[in-house]
Amino acid sequence: MHEFEDLVEQSVRCLEASERPGLDHRSLFKQLYAFQEQYDTGHTHGRVLDILEKHRFTYSFPVDAHPDFLTLGPKFPTKGWLHAKPGEEWNAEMNPALAFVRDSKMYFDAGGPLWRRFVRLGKLDGRDGEAPHETSMDDVAATVVEEAACQGKRDLIKAWLALFAFSQSEGAPSTPGLKRMLVVAQRLKLFADEYEGMPLAKLGPRWASESVIDSDLIAHDGCAALESALHARLPALAPEAISALLRALPAAVADVLAEHSSLKLPGLVELRAKVTPGTKGRTGINPFTKERMEFPGKPTVVEAHAYPEESLREAIATRVKAGSGG
Numbered sequence: 215m216h217e218f219e220d221l222v223e224q225s226v227r228c229l230e231a232s233e234r235p236g237l238d239h240r241s242l243f244k245q246l247y248a249f250q251e252q253y254d255t256g257h258t259h260g261r262v263l264d265i266l267e268k269h270r271f272t273y274s275f276p277v278d279a280h281p282d283f284l285t286l287g288p289k290f291p292t293k294g295w296l297h298a299k300p301g302e303e304w305n306a307e308m309n310p311a312l313a314f315v316r317d318s319k320m321y322f323d324a325g326g327p328l329w330r331r332f333v334r335l336g337k338l339d340g341r342d343g344e345a346p347h348e349t350s351m352d353d354v355a356a357t358v359v360e361e362a363a364c365q366g367k368r369d370l371i372k373a374w375l376a377l378f379a380f381s382q383s384e385g386a387p388s389t390p391g392l393k394r395m396l397v398v399a400q401r402l403k404l405f406a407d408e409y410e411g412m413p414l415a416k417l418g419p420r421w422a423s424e425s426v427i428d429s430d431l432i433a434h435d436g437c438a439a440l441e442s443a444l445h446a447r448l449p450a451l452a453p454e455a456i457s458a459l460l461r462a463l464p465a466a467v468a469d470v471l472a473e474h475s476s477l478k479l480p481g482l483v484e485l486r487a488k489v490t491p492g493t494k495g496r497t498g499i500n501p502f503t504k505e506r507m508e509f510p511g512k513p514t515v516v517e518a519h520a521y522p523e524e525s526l527r528e529a530i531a532t533r534v535k536a537g538s539g540g
Contacts, residue, residue: 219258221377222250224370225358230265232361239269240324244346245354247323257314259321266323270342273329274319281335291315298327352378352391359395363402364458375399401457471518481525490515 225246229239243266250258259266266272277283283290289300296313297304304311313322322328325345333343355374362370375395444456470477471487478484492514500507 216255218250218253219255221370221373222246223258223261224367225374226262226265228358228362228365228367228370230262230269231365233364234361237357238347240271241346241349242354242357243269243271244323244325245349245351249351249354259314259323263321271324271346272321273324273332273338273342274321275332275337277315277318277320279337280313280320281331292318296320296328350389350391352389352395354391356391356394359398360458363398363454366452366454368402371398371402402454478523481523483523483526484521486519486521488517488519490517 226243229237229242247259259272263272267274277290277292280286280290280296286300290296291300293315295304295311296315297309297311299309302309310327312326312328313320315321320328324342329338332338355378359371359374362368362374378392378395441453441456441460445451445453448456467477467485471485475488476484476486493512495511496509497506498509499505
């Protein structure tokens, strides 16, 4: 099953190259390797061990740091797998593998039995003592696909698309992760391509026909035209990079406005955020009846205003007049 091993390795490398802020690499890696273990695959951490250790998913300790090192004595392996019951045959339930031993070091993953033991003993604390979050495989695959689109890794995108298209039966409800992958496929027009000689549209008929209702960016013709116009002026940028920029722009602008209240995009528009603080409820006197009464509080109100720059207004007017022959 080297195809799955290669797919996971490429996905790990793709996530490592991502520039998306706040990406939870540990949780993504955990789900990817849990997915790989479902198949007849080998232990492939060594291919990307530097990445796994960098993001604190895989930990390495000298073998003598193991709490049972002295007790186990000669039973402690010098290489290969360290099982829950050293010296006995491996069994997924009764005698699982806890760590991989190599060059007098043992390697184990966050969330595993040995990791939990090191946390209890205080040898791993802080963020290292937090378990990776559980997440669905289709969400992980969607994240990989989105990052692969930004990096121009079309083969990686098609591999995940084909895998999930095969796994989906007719009439099965789409999940948010599957819809995110479909957005990428539609944007890159991957249904016109082939995967191992078979059109992607035939691998999953629902995928080719289902409309994407969760993406305003896809549905609005003006956005597609904006992407084309940007690509014409910035030919050095891949279309996928431009698409990723437009997808990230709303959140980035919101972050800036939340901190600075205003943002000017030169030659385009000035954006301003006005926050009217809320008030708490209070007890007071009715001015008409002179009786005590409760005055309800008011919620915080956030208003956003956009002011087009004069240069943009003039440019639009010039082009509209030219297009109408006026």
